[in-house]
Each structure stands twice: as C-alpha cells, then as structure tokens.
Amino acid sequence: MLELALARRQALKALAHAIKPIVWIGGAGLSEGVIHELDQGLKSHELIKIKVSGDEREARNILLGEICERLGAAPIQHIGKILVIYRPKPEKISSPDTTPLRNEKKSRRTRQGLPGGIPN
Secondary structure, eight states: OOOOOHHHHHHHHHHHTTOOEEEEEOTTOSOHHHHHHHHHHHHHHSEEEEEEOOOOHHHHHHHHHHHHHHHTOEEEEEETTEEEEEOOOOOOOOOOOOSOOTTOOOOOBOTTSOBTOOOO
C-alpha cells in the first residue's frame, strides 16, 4: 500500500471533491472484474472515487484496505459510502534518441579513411 504525506493527502482530498464515482461495488463485493476496472481507472485518472453499497462502516474500511493493497494505491478518504484512492501514473521510460542533432557536423573522410585525407 502506498503511503502519502498528510499535506499531499489533503491536496488530493480537495481535488477529489469535484469528481464523480467511476466504480460502484454492489452486494457481490470485490470481484476480479471490479479490480480490473479500478486498475484501469487508476491508470487513466490517478485519483478515483468508488461508491460502495454496504451499510457496515467496518466492512467498507476492510474493503478500502484490500483495494489499496491489491492495486498498490493510497487511501485518501472514506466518507460514508464513498471511497477515494490514489495511485500515481508510472513514469514513462524514454529510449535514447538515435537521430543526430541538427547542429552536429559529420566528419569528412577521404578514400583512405583519415580526416583531411592524405595529399596527392
């Protein structure tokens, strides 16, 4: 489970206020399909809201912990039946650019392969 500093969590809570739940967890609980949808939501949005239908607060706390553990996310907020979780997007690994720079000059080589060549 991802751990965040208090200031970061507070900032994410403020951002989460305006978003709507993207996943509803019903009576069937946490299935593989729900986990997949949560993972897809985190990949595209980083910060998501989840609505849970259960009435037991303790059951929702356990559900929040299980979701965060399985997805490597951080719990941000739990208010009523709404859960907010966050997982940063993985940084893109860029491959080195193999194209030459525009200002880079190519060395001139002669038939002998030496710079400047051998005078005739």
